[in-house]
Amino acid sequence: MSPTLSELEARAAEGKAAFGGDAHIVCDNLVRIFKTEGVEVVALQGLDLLIQKGELVAVVGASGSGKSTLLNVLSGLDVPTAGVARVAGTDLLAMTAKDRLRYRRDIVGFVWQQTARNLLPYLTARENVELPMKLAGRPGTGKARRGRAADLLDLMGVGSRADRKVPEMSGGEQQRVAIAVALANSPQLVLADEPTGELDSETSEEVFGALRKANGELGVTVVIVTHDPLVSERVDRTIGIRDGRTSSETLRREGVAEEYAVLDRVGRLQLPRDFMNALDMERRVRLELESDHIGVWPAREEPSDGQ
Amino acid sequence: MRILLLARVRLGAVAVLSLLTLSACLLVAGLPRVLQGAYDDALHRALQEAPAQQADLSVRTESRGALADLHEPGQFATQDARLRSLVPPRLRPLVSATGQMSAKTYDVPVNESNGLTYINLAWLSDGDRRVEWIDGRAPGKPGVLPWNGSEITLFEVGIVDEARATMGLKIGDVRILGESDQIAAKVVGVFRAKDPGARYWSHDVDVLHVTQVQPPGQLEMERRTTALIPASGLAVLNSAHRNLVYNWILPVDPAAPASLDVPELRAAVEDYRRLIPVQMAGNGSQYRLETDLPGLLDRFGTALGTAQTVMFLVLGGLLAVALGVLVLAVQLLTERIDHPLALARARGGSLRQVAGAGAALVAIAVAPAALAGWALAFLVPGPVPWVAHAGPALVPLTAVGYAAARLSVTHRAPLHERRDDVAAARPSARRITLEVLVVGLALAGAYLLRTRGLTTGGQDPFLLLVPVALTVAAALITIRCYPLPLKLLVRLAARGRLAVPFLGLTRAARARSASALPVLILLPALAVSVFGAVISGGLSATQRLASWQSVGAPIKLTSPVELPPDAIERVRKVPGVRLLVPAQTASAQIGYGGERAQIIAVDLGQWRRLLDGAPISLPAIASGTSGIPVLVSHELRGRGTFEIGWYERMKVTTAGEIAALPGFYPRGKFIVLPFETNERPGVNTLLIRGDADPAALLAATGQPTAQVTTQERALAAIEDDPLTGTVQDVLLITTAALAVYALIAVVVTLVIGAADRARALSFLRTLGLSDRQARGLTVLEILPLILITSLAGLALGLGLPAALGPAIDLSSYTGDLAVGDYSADPVLPVVLAGGLAAVAVLGAYAHTAISRRRNLGAVLRVGDLT
DSSP: OOOOHHHHHHHHHHHHHTTTTTOSEEEEEEEEEEEETTEEEEEEEEEEEEEOTTOEEEEEEOTTSSHHHHHHHHTTSSOOSEEEEEETTEESSSOOHHHHHHHHHHTEEEEOSOHHHHSOTTSBHHHHHHHHHHHHTOSSOHHHHHHHHHHHHHHTTOGGGTTSBGGGSOHHHHHHHHHHHHTTTOOSEEEEESTTTTSOHHHHHHHHHHHHHHHHHHOOEEEEEOOOHHHHTTSSEEEEEETTEEEEEEEEETTEEEEEEOBOTTOOBOOOHHHHHHTTOOSOEEEEEOSSOEEEEEOOOOOOTTO | OOHHHHHHHTHHHHHHHHHHHHHHHHHHHHHHHHHHHHHHHHHHHHHHHSOHHHHSEEEEEEOOSGGGOOOSHHHHHHHHHHHHHHSOTTTGGGBOSOOEEEEEEESOBBTTSTTOEEEEEEEETTHHHHEEEEEEOOOOOOEEEEETTEEEEEEEEEEEHHHHHHHOOOTTOEEEESSSSOEEEEEEEEEEESSTTSGGGGGGHHHHSOEEEOOTTOSSOEEEEEEEOOGGGGGGOOSSSSEEEEEEEEOBOTTSOOGGGHHHHHHHHHHHHHHHHHHTOBTTBOEEEEOOHHHHHHHHHHHHHHHHHHHHHHHHHHHHHHHHHHHHHHHHHHHHTHHHHHHHHHTTOOHHHHHHHHHHHHHHHHHHHHHHHHHHGGGSOSOOOTHHHHHHHHHHHHHHHHHHHHHHHHTSSSOOOOOTTSOOOOOOHHHHHHHHHHHHHHHHHHHHHHHHOOOSSSOOHHHHHHHHHHHHHHHHHHHHHTHHHHHHHHHHHHHSSOHHHHHHHHHHHSOOGGGHHHHHHHHHHHHHHHHHHHHHHHHHHHHHHHHHHHHSSSEEEEOSSOOOHHHHHHHHTSTTEEEEEEEEEEEEEETTSSOEEEEEEEOHHHHHHHTTTSSOOOOOOOOSOSSEEEEEEGGGTTOOEEEEESSSEEEEEEEEEESOBTTTBSSSSEEEEOGGGSSSOOOOEEEEEEOOOHHHHHHHHTOTTOEEEEHHHHHHHHHOOHHHHHHHHHHHHHHHHHHHHHHHHHHHHHHHTHHHHHHHHHHHHHTTOOHHHHHHHHHHHHHHHHHHHHHHHHHHHHHHHHHHGGGOOOGGGTTTOOOOOTTSOOHHHHHHHHHHHHHHHHHHHHHHHHHTTSOHHHHHHHHOOO
């Protein structure tokens, strides 16, 4: 008996779900195109990404490589054009406006690069932390909210600044309050877009420490987009993005960093540009399968077609 | 969201919004009151100026038979009470408590006077109060007089002193009245009115004055007077042999009615008219209401309708502009609170929470201000039309509604960092079709309005819609077309060596859709101001023309008797007399029949010199024709040479035709002769130019009966009308308010775009742009929009009166002269448009001058958000 259409659909869906398995963040062939009349900008061109629950991951890449777009997609602020994006089992492409709001309230928290943008300048640190809880309309007394806000600020090491307004705090303190704000509704995931971008190295250390504390003590998955080697070299996994695709991954085990290229589901591989330049590889390469590896050689000099 | 705290943080924008709301509410609540007050004043004056006989309600009945006769004042009072009880409730506040009643005979001839003398008898309920006896005594009880072998009733009567002089009556005279069943009247006293000018005399003119008419085919005059009898005379005054009418006057207080109630009042009078014959039937008498109150109300309604239409257009324009500026200010505030709201939205605020918070902030800014403006308007005197409540309610609703709608659209998606650095959007076909449709509808509407004219009575919604449609159409065309000439200019500027014009014009040509709002504000602001100025200019010019046409000279002195040459010389020497033209007016016989015409003999050349600079002109008499060359009116045309009898028989030759002679004959049969027609001129009219004192002129003539009219006084009389004055005042206030709004619109637009502009300017300044160049750049960026919008507004404002001309009839304000030429004086509108544009540009300049103090680095850092 041949399968019915619905059975075929179910089977196809099963096949897709297999990618990434039970990973906390799954991006498969993610595409995001900004379209203004006449002009298209492809910010993500088929990005693949898997992040497990409780990981602390850094995303690095050149300016315009699509890092911030990825983060906006993951934070539920932006909707991808095509592909698969799933966070904590939630399909980011198939969400209604209501789901999206719940997702932003319950599942994700985020921190932007500009310290001024994360906080409302006319509120105190504590009020800023309470704001997301109030917006979410969580049941509980004002006292409970104040207690949680104080706990979070203490955890971030800025408990003493609770009643200060934003302009009365240093940049590092502001960013740590911003992390407390991001953690206010106990999210499963915190996304940080260059959280140390505007800070000096000492303050960056404090802010990164705060993120690591959130990851370690609260078990929150943390994804940090950064240019800062201080951050990218101190996480377990660093994902490199180039031209809207994940290109490389660096894993650190016991202080030793190993860089890997990313192999996608259909076997595409992006070679690092300096490797290609060093061997003058362009247009095509020669592959040879050995028993435990694949060799990649530059194409042999051949007489051109015309002669 | 801590909205109050947010309001405190954004105090500047909140204050701007509050002030705008306050002023808008005050204007839209206050101006209608002022207007309504003026409408009421005009109604009161119209009723006051009309004779009481027209305005008051008089109920008349003709007594038919002994049963219907009333023999004592008490019976009159009973009927009066009944009549008053029937007055419809709407009319009751208008009717004064003290009315008059009277019984009068009519057409009672003096026995054997050949029907040339009539003495009627009248009892006036308040006669004692109204007259004073200057000779003899007040009449007493009636008696009897033996006559022709029987006894007839003898009434003691009092006569007016005018009757003593013109009818040869004196105290002690007895006249037998009637051709059969006579009665006798004995004159025992002579009275005069205590207050001859009082309104109540309007109903009893026959008592106060002798009526003289010349019956056709008779040489002698027919004279009638009405003599007063006392209340005791009523007992024997019956309708059996005399025509007898009873009157009840229910005086209408001219100051009581409100213009808002005119339609109801009119209906109530008609109800009363229908009610009286039915309710008062009995005894065979027919009661009927005689009043011209509905006619008076109708005439007033026509004048009011025009004023209301013009005011509705102007105030509607003002409201639209005020709302536009308010919306702009709301936009300013919502952009100022964009960051907190966007953050709240990103951190899990629902659309309702975010838009609600923004709308609440706007409500905090506008609601108290609207309430305050509405309350302040109570200080403005005048009745309260519904618009005075609806307007102030509309203002905050618009502001809050716009804020909620705008925020809902902006924050629908949580991330509103659109990549709007890429090219400007191209207009969709759907939008262009819609715009073409609007423009086409507006033009078709204007055409239809012109061909159809105004519907009679009431407000014409079509008339109110067409200007709105025309304004929207003009705005659409302006928005759509203004980048086109700019792009041409940009090309030219690109070839030039100077950077500032190129950069400024390029920025201006890259107009964002946000620039549509200022166009939508500036264009109606200018159009309404120019429209107001044109209407008001046309009105003043026509009023001036009407005053010249009614007087015909700066000063006109007329005398019923001839002015001797030495008197003319004395007048000529009065200080201030610069030019004096004598004229003779009379009535002359045409041919040998009974046809008569008015004639005036005057030196037309001199008269023309007198009118130098006046808006009226005189035709010249063609010389060289044989006989006496004259100008004749249309009624006398085609007669060639004909004979007239004035002082002597003379032959006159038609040398031209004129429709009217200013100051003398607006129509009818008249002839203008050369002054020297008479060998010995009998001057009775002096036309004078100069600023002589009218009293001094009169004194110089030595003629107590001479009269002086001046063009200035005539103009003042036409202008001294509560409606005209208020209409002019409101136009002035509106124009000033619109100018202020236009300025605010430009400044707010600049402030909204300030961050963006500051970033661009800071960037350019790092490349070496000087402060002066930066100011020039801003002005150049805003100038094309203002200039083109000003031109469009000016054209629209000048075109609107032409488009609506046939539908707006202002003749009731100009002494019934039609306001024809609205384009008489384009200077004022052009100055207005130029001034408004200059003020707007100055605003742009000032804004740049203030914002240049910012720190370059700070602007670049703050601006760099990506």
